[in-house]
Amino acid sequence: MSRIAYVNGRYLPAREANVNVEDRGYQFADGVYEVCEVRSGKLVDAPRHLARLQRSLRELRITQPMPLTALEVVLHETVRRNRVDYGLVYLQITRGVARRDHAFPQAAVRPSVVVTAKNLSYDKNQETAKKGIAVITTPENRWPRVDIKSVSLLPNVLAKQAARERGANEAWFVDTDGFVTEGSSSNAWIVTADGRVVTRMVDNHILSGITRAVLLEVIEALQLRLEERPFTVAEAQAAAEAFVTSASQLVMPVVKIDERTVGDGKPGSVSQRLREEFHRFAHLS
Amino acid sequence: MSRIAYVNGRYLPAREANVNVEDRGYQFADGVYEVCEVRSGKLVDAPRHLARLQRSLRELRITQPMPLTALEVVLHETVRRNRVDYGLVYLQITRGVARRDHAFPQAAVRPSVVVTAKNLSYDKNQETAKKGIAVITTPENRWPRVDIKSVSLLPNVLAKQAARERGANEAWFVDTDGFVTEGSSSNAWIVTADGRVVTRMVDNHILSGITRAVLLEVIEALQLRLEERPFTVAEAQAAAEAFVTSASQLVMPVVKIDERTVGDGKPGSVSQRLREEFHRFAHLS
Numbered sequence: 001m002s003r004i005a006y007v008n009g010r011y012l013p014a015r016e017a018n019v020n021v022e023d024r025g026y027q028f029a030d031g032v033y034e035v036c037e038v039r040s041g042k043l044v045d046a047p048r049h050l051a052r053l054q055r056s057l058r059e060l061r062i063t064q065p066m067p068l069t070a071l072e073v074v075l076h077e078t079v080r081r082n083r084v085d086y087g088l089v090y091l092q093i094t095r096g097v098a099r100r101d102h103a104f105p106q107a108a109v110r111p112s113v114v115v116t117a118k119n120l121s122y123d124k125n126q127e128t129a130k131k132g133i134a135v136i137t138t139p140e141n142r143w144p145r146v147d148i149k150s151v152s153l154l155p156n157v158l159a160k161q162a163a164r165e166r167g168a169n170e171a172w173f174v175d176t177d178g179f180v181t182e183g184s185s186s187n188a189w190i191v192t193a194d195g196r197v198v199t200r201m202v203d204n205h206i207l208s209g210i211t212r213a214v215l216l217e218v219i220e221a222l223q224l225r226l227e228e229r230p231f232t233v234a235e236a237q238a239a240a241e242a243f244v245t246s247a248s249q250l251v252m253p254v255v256k257i258d259e260r261t262v263g264d265g266k267p268g269s270v271s272q273r274l275r276e277e278f279h280r281f282a283h284l285s
Numbered sequence: 286m287s288r289i290a291y292v293n294g295r296y297l298p299a300r301e302a303n304v305n306v307e308d309r310g311y312q313f314a315d316g317v318y319e320v321c322e323v324r325s326g327k328l329v330d331a332p333r334h335l336a337r338l339q340r341s342l343r344e345l346r347i348t349q350p351m352p353l354t355a356l357e358v359v360l361h362e363t364v365r366r367n368r369v370d371y372g373l374v375y376l377q378i379t380r381g382v383a384r385r386d387h388a389f390p391q392a393a394v395r396p397s398v399v400v401t402a403k404n405l406s407y408d409k410n411q412e413t414a415k416k417g418i419a420v421i422t423t424p425e426n427r428w429p430r431v432d433i434k435s436v437s438l439l440p441n442v443l444a445k446q447a448a449r450e451r452g453a454n455e456a457w458f459v460d461t462d463g464f465v466t467e468g469s470s471s472n473a474w475i476v477t478a479d480g481r482v483v484t485r486m487v488d489n490h491i492l493s494g495i496t497r498a499v500l501l502e503v504i505e506a507l508q509l510r511l512e513e514r515p516f517t518v519a520e521a522q523a524a525a526e527a528f529v530t531s532a533s534q535l536v537m538p539v540v541k542i543d544e545r546t547v548g549d550g551k552p553g554s555v556s557q558r559l560r561e562e563f564h565r566f567a568h569l570s
Contacts, residue, residue, distance in 0.1 A: 007306060014307075018303030021303065026310050028438040102441055102442050102446075102469055114306045141428050141430070143439075151314055152438075185387055
């Protein structure tokens with residue numbers, strides 16, 4: 001847990017890091033967030049995360065509480081105060097505190113801003129990547145605006161928990177046409193037998209992942225073939241490789257999908273190479 | 286706003302009524318709630334609200350934090366401390382505070398319990414009911430488990446705001462088959478030209494409203510004909526009467542649906558009678 005959290009202008013010890021019970025984030029899931037990787041105490045791809053945050057705010061018409069440059073200062077300061085070398089920084093902005101009413105507050109309300117940061121074990125992450133993870137699949141049951149990175153995450157919570165209970169690390173949502181949309185907290189990818197890297201195109205049914213976007217640049221630089229299109233569970237299970245991307249997992253090989261082994265059951269060479277190359281392309285600030 | 290709120294065992298002034306920023310209700314919408322009408326300082330249909338709360342908790346596998354009888358004591362005490370005569374009491378329970386991770390916390394975590402209460406103007410509610418309200422319609426875009434009364438309410442927030450911006454009080458969600466599911470914070474009803482009262486049957490696509498359930502008893506006692514089935518927007522617009530039900534609005538006549546006048550544009554006689562009779566059937570405690 002974050003030892004020091006930024007809450008509406010103040011840096012507070014975790015136990016005092018509180019928001020009001022009538023914060024609309026608490027009563028209505030009326031807020032957005034970003035999770036940014038921290039490496040050597042620096043932010044990975046902060047400008048892209050902040051640009052996406054700005055888009056999420058705009059889509060929900062939540063007032064941007066401060067300039068992005070000021071937000072980046074708060075991210076850095078929270079990382080510094082928590083002495084995070086490798087880990088994550090979390091930023092949440094909600095519509096603010098108001099008397100409970102579904103519609104937006106009619107008087108101007110100041111949005112709530114919360115930032116936390118925590119250390120993670122990079123070695124543990126690397127060890128997991130060496131073995132690869134298992135994923136399960138589950139019917140897509142989220143609303144059709146998951147392109148907005150909102151805290152309305154209850155379906156994601158239940159999917160991730162189902163994965164854990166079946167010995168897997170991630171759950172892939174599958175739409176009514178049988179196509180994988182994305183994971184509960186990651187984007188989904190496969191590599192075909194002839195080396196094409198496939199991931200779903202960006203629309204309202206997936207979040208436009210920052211790690212995903214950077215990886216597209218890596219793929220281009222390595223002159224790999226890319227296809228942005230949906231794929232089915234069966235295609236993924238029969239693929240040469242599969243992996244997921246997210247700020248916390250980076251490029252994480254998938255070796256099992258719903259009890260079916262992918263490839264030879266070990267992380268594939270393309271996935272491993274993309275994982276290794278990723279940080280040459282990521283932006284540190 | 287509630288002047289005194291119950292938060293995890295303590296009655297606190299509103300400004301000190303806080304929860305931790307890592308409460309899963311704030312970061313994941315991982316919590317449930319109930320809103321109960323207060324009349325003459327008493328709770329309306331508390332046993333039904335608490336039974337539904339218990340079901341919501343069970344569906345999400347959130348530990349019930351205390352016996353229902355103890356929760357009812359907290360509801361009463363919060364009403365008393367806020368000197369609510371006519372108004373609402375709000376109860377929220379989340380999975381608790383834990384280091385951020387989508388899956389359920391692996392160590393046992395104490396659920397968070399928050400209760401607030403506020404006075405409302407009964408006269409204002411009555412005045413609105415005399416004129417009736419306008420509703421708009423909007424495509425159903427919520428997840429398929431709205432039978433769970435969770436705080437994952439972002440689509441409801443956006444729908445209610447859209448209604449307000451179009452001069453209406455409520456938005457009805459319409460499924461892909463063209464049938465009305467329910468309102469953003471109410472159940473939807475119509476009365477046919479030959480006096481049948483129609484409302485959608487209870488399934489995963491609507492919340493099983495307490496006011497709805499009590500009204501079914503009123504309808505039976507008054508020997509009105511009832512049909513529990515879906516209806517389309519066109520059928521509602523052409524109906525003799527329409528209304529919505531909720532703990533805060535009770536039976537509220539609808540006189541306009543998407544710019545089309547319902548009946549003669551005034552609250553219908555069946556709606557008005559049901560509104561008047563409602564409190565003879567509601568349980569006070």
